[in-house]
Structure formats: structure tokens, C-alpha cells
Amino acid sequence: MNERAPLRGLSPRSLVHRELATSDRFRTVSEIHRSLAGQRRRPSLSTVYRTLTALAGSGLAETVHLPASGIAYRLRPGQGRGPYLVCMRCGAATAVPLADLAPWFRTVAEQQGFTGVEARVELWGRCGSCRNTVNENGSHS
Amino acid sequence: MNERAPLRGLSPRSLVHRELATSDRFRTVSEIHRSLAGQRRRPSLSTVYRTLTALAGSGLAETVHLPASGIAYRLRPGQGRGPYLVCMRCGAATAVPLADLAPWFRTVAEQQGFTGVEARVELWGRCGSCRNTVNENGSHS
DNA sequence: ACAGTAGTGATAACCATTATCAATTTCAAC
DNA sequence: GTTGAAATTGATAATGGTTATCACTACTGT
Numbered sequence: 001m002n003e004r005a006p007l008r009g010l011s012p013r014s015l016v017h018r019e020l021a022t023s024d025r026f027r028t029v030s031e032i033h034r035s036l037a038g039q040r041r042r043p044s045l046s047t048v049y050r051t052l053t054a055l056a057g058s059g060l061a062e063t064v065h066l067p068a069s070g071i072a073y074r075l076r077p078g079q080g081r082g083p084y085l086v087c088m089r090c091g092a093a094t095a096v097p098l099a100d101l102a103p104w105f106r107t108v109a110e111q112q113g114f115t116g117v118e119a120r121v122e123l124w125g126r127c128g129s130c131r132n133t134v135n136e137n138g139s140h141s
Numbered sequence: 142m143n144e145r146a147p148l149r150g151l152s153p154r155s156l157v158h159r160e161l162a163t164s165d166r167f168r169t170v171s172e173i174h175r176s177l178a179g180q181r182r183r184p185s186l187s188t189v190y191r192t193l194t195a196l197a198g199s200g201l202a203e204t205v206h207l208p209a210s211g212i213a214y215r216l217r218p219g220q221g222r223g224p225y226l227v228c229m230r231c232g233a234a235t236a237v238p239l240a241d242l243a244p245w246f247r248t249v250a251e252q253q254g255f256t257g258v259e260a261r262v263e264l265w266g267r268c269g270s271c272r273n274t275v276n277e278n279g280s281h282s
Numbered sequence: 283a284c285a286g287t288a289g290t291g292a293t294a295a296c297c298a299t300t301a302t303c304a305a306t307t308t309c310a311a312c
Numbered sequence: 313g314t315t316g317a318a319a320t321t322g323a324t325a326a327t328g329g330t331t332a333t334c335a336c337t338a339c340t341g342t
Contacts, residue, residue, distance in 0.1 A: 011307095012321065029298080044322040049299070065206060067259070069330090070298060085250050085258075094253045101242075105264055109226050112235045113269035117226075118208070122261040123246055128254030152338095153290065170329080185291040190330070210299090211329060 012043035016051040025091035026064050026072035026084075064093075067124055083120075087127035096123060153184035157192040166232035167205050167213035167225075205234075208265055224261075228268035237264060 010018065019035050020027070027035075033048045043051070052073045055061035062076045064086055072091060084093040102119065109117035151159065160176050161168070168176075174189045184192070193214045196202035203217045205227055213232060225234040243260065250258035 041321095046300095046322055046324095047320080050321090053300095067261075085253055085255055087255070088257075096249055096253075108237055109264055109266050112226055112237075113272075114226055114228070114264075114266035115272055116229075117264060117266035120208075120261070120263045120265070123250055123255075123258060124261070125250050125255035125258035131254075131256055182290095187291060187293095187331095188289080191290090194331095 010041075012041055012047045013051045015039055015041065016043050016048050017055070020052070020055070020061065020073065020075050024074060024077055024093065026074045026086055026093055027091055028066070028070055028072050031091075032073075064122055065120075083122065085123040085125065087130055088124045089126055089130040092127045092129070096121075151182075153182055153188045154192045156180055156182070157184050157189050158196070161193070161196070161202065161214065161216050165215060165218055165234065167215045167227055167234055168232055169207070169211055169213050173214070205263055206261075224263060226264040226266065228271055229265045230267055230271040233268045233270070235268075237262075 015036055016032060019032055029045070029048050029052060032052070033043070033045050036042050036048075052061060055075070056063050056073060060076060061073050063071050063073055064084065066072055067088060072086075074093065083096050085096045086093045101121070105119040106117050109115075109119075156177055157173060160173055170186070170189050170193060173193070174184070174186055177183050177189075193202060196216070197204050197214060201217060202214050204212050204214055205225065207213055208229060213227075215234070224237050226237050227234045242262070246260040247258050250256075
């Protein structure tokens with residue numbers, strides 16, 4: 001997991017990391033992979049998966065589940081770790097002040113006799129920029 | 142979609158519906174399919190998928206996304222259509238009084254310039270009955 | 283009976299993800 | 313600068329859940 005920088009360019013894993021850092025949108029594995037086409041050492045799909053999984057596992061990246069299917073990733077920005085409002089079309093995300101609700105979720109859950117509670121809040125919609133756009137089936141390009 | 146009852150027993154689709162009605166737990170497609178083994182006319186996996194998809198599409202059934210992967214179904218009980226607190230192990234579910242939050246979600250979202258907002262709230266934990274159970278990897282049996 | 287339609291099941295196709303493993307690259311020691 | 317162990321990578325296969333296909337069967341109305 002240490003970031004080595006090969007002499008003749010960034011390592012594939014670094015490329016993934018860097019690509020992920022170019023935007024604060026949520027993006028899928030294949031999007032990232034596609035974005036890296038043409039790079040000097042274009043990472044394989046395997047590496048993209050590995051990197052994103054690792055980043056998410058370590059907490060450096062966060063994920064949302066797409067309404068259709070699949071997972072989208074992005075680097076966790078600063079401290080705000082709350083749920084996000086994600087644009088279904090372009091992946092743009094804005095933080096939603098739900099942090100206060102987390103303890104409440106837990107309370108509710110434990111009142112019902114549940115333990116080890118984990119909440120997932122996902123808000124999907126169409127952002128302002130995409131609102132006026134043709135209603136194409138969002139391709140998260 | 143009309144419920145025909147063949148002379149020599151319930152139609153496969155009805156069996157799926159009836160099986161789904163035997164419990165208010167959330168259950169996966171393969172669970173339902175497995176539960177129907179041994180029936181006179183055991184529905185195929187195809188039919189189970191078809192039936193559950195149709196039920197969910199028509200609003201008669203509701204779904205949750207399992208933390209790991211896959212979707213679980215159950216017939217929508219009465220009016221309560223809010224989010225549920227689902228036991229990660231046995232699929233037991235209890236309603237959570239989040240209905241009041243729905244409009245708030247929408248307000249927050251629209252303040253951010255989003256439209257057509259859809260919220261997904263999912264709470265997972267381990268219910269009282271399963272709490273004392275061995276920590277096996279939940280198999281939703 | 284008969285024809286038309288809907289329902290069904292077996293199978294193949296899909297898609298995203300994970301696992302495998304040989305080949306490459308990197309790093310540290312010599 | 314060689315050398316070799318260890319980590320990284322990429323091509324590919326495997327997996328798991330879901331959807332599509334299509335021939336066959338069962339039901340309905342006539």
C-alpha cells in the first residue's frame with residue numbers, strides 16, 4: 001500500500017488514485033478505467049478494482065450503490081463523511097447534513113432490540129446542471 | 142397477472158406469492174425458490190424471478206438491497222411503506238418511523254438544486270432473536 | 283375439439299465483481 | 313550493476329446474481 005513512484009512514470013495504482021482525485025463526483029470502476037485510456041501505463045481493470053476496493057476498505061474512498069446496479073467511488077473529501085445527494089446522471093454529489101440523524105438511527109434501532117446497527121442513506125436525483133439536459137439514460141460519462 | 146388457479150393445484154406463480162405471504166421477513170429469490178422445493182409444481186427460478194419482479198413493480202412487494210449483494214423481497218404489509226430495519230441474519234424487519242423524514246429529504250435535495258429526488262434509507266442490524274446466536278455468516282435460512 | 287394467448291421452464295446470455303496465476307517490476311542486499 | 317525475494321500487475325477464467333430467449337405446455341373462449 002505504500003506509494004512508490006517508479007522512475008518512468010506513476011504506477012498504475014497511482015494513476016487510479018490520481019484519476020479519482022480529479023473529480024469529486026462518484027464514478028464507477030469502468031468509468032475510471034475508461035478515463036485512463038491512453039495513459040502511458042494504463043491500469044488494467046483488475047488494478048482499478050483492486051485500487052478502488054483497497055481505498056474504500058481503508059476509508060480513503062467512499063461508495064454509493066447505484067440505483068440500477070453497481071458501485072460508484074470517490075475519494076472521501078475532508079471530514080464530511082455523511083451521506084450524499086448524488087446526481088443520477090453525472091455523479092455529482094453534495095453533502096447532506098444528515099450526520100445528526102446517525103445517532104437517532106441507532107437509538108431507534110436499539111429500541112427495536114437490534115444491535116450492531118448500520119444505516120445506509122442514499123439520496124438520488126438530478127442536479128441543476130443536468131436538469132435541462134436531454135433525458136438520456138445517464139451514462140455517467 | 143390474473144390469478145388463475147389450475148384444477149390440479151396452484152399455479153407456480155401463485156405458489157411464489159403464497160410462499161412470500163407465509164412470512165413478513167425479507168427473503169431473496171433463491172431463498173423463496175429453495176423454500177418451494179418439493180411442491181407439487183415447483184416453480185422454476187425463472188418464474189420466481191418473474192413473479193417477484195412483477196410484484197415489486199406493481200407495488201405489491203417491496204425490496205431491500207442486501208449489504209453484501211442481491212435484493213430481498215417481501216409483500217408490502219398494509220399501509221406502512223416506510224423504510225425498515227432489517228435483521229442482517231434472518232431477514233426479520235420492523236417498520237421504522239421515518240415517514241416524516243421523506244419530505245425533509247426532498248426539501249434538502251431541492252435546496253441543492255436537485256429534482257426528481259428519491260431517497261433510500263436502509264437500516265441493518267441484528268435482531269433480538271439472532272443476537273444470542275452463534276456468529277455464523279448469515280445465511281437467511 | 284380447436285385456435286389463440288398466457289404461463290412456464292431450461293438454458294443461454296449478461297454484467298459486475300472476484301479469484302487465479304504467470305509475468306513483470308520494484309526494492310534491497312550484495 | 314547483479315541478483316533474488318517480494319510486491320504489483322494484467323490477462324483470463326470463474327463466480328453469482330439477474331435478465332433474455334424460446335420452445336413447449338396449460339388455460340380460455342369459441
